[in-house]
């Protein structure tokens with residue numbers, strides 16, 4: 001269960017975190033807000049939306065109950081279920097093969113693609 005991974009005070013859905021979230025500031029979508037992520041985790045919904053979180057934890061700083069979105073643990077659980085973005089897959093493959101997230105680089109080469117979540 002995703003909720004079990006977020007082993008901290010339950011979200012009380014106050015919404016105070018939304019304006020602290022850099023992702024919500026750009027996309028203005030409730031499902032990508034910290035409150036939305038808490039709700040998805042609570043409903044055990046394995047969604048690619050969890051990869052949109054920057055893991056900055058600004059939401060936790062302003063949260064009155066100290067809820068932690070715990071994006072690292074949730075993504076780890078999602079990858080074991082095969083719920084993963086292609087960029088995340090590529091980034092991990094690059095790290096395994098080349099020791100860096102960019103893939104094979106020549107001496108002095110500047111990566112043209114930044115693989116991220």
Ligand code: SF4
Nearest residue numbers: 021053054056057059
């Ligand atoms: S940790 Fe994720 S959900 Fe929380 S403020 Fe940062 S980007 Fe938003």
Ligand code: SF4
Nearest residue numbers: 011012014015017063
């Ligand atoms: S995560 Fe915290 S600040 Fe955000 S809605 Fe839930 S209780 Fe409120």
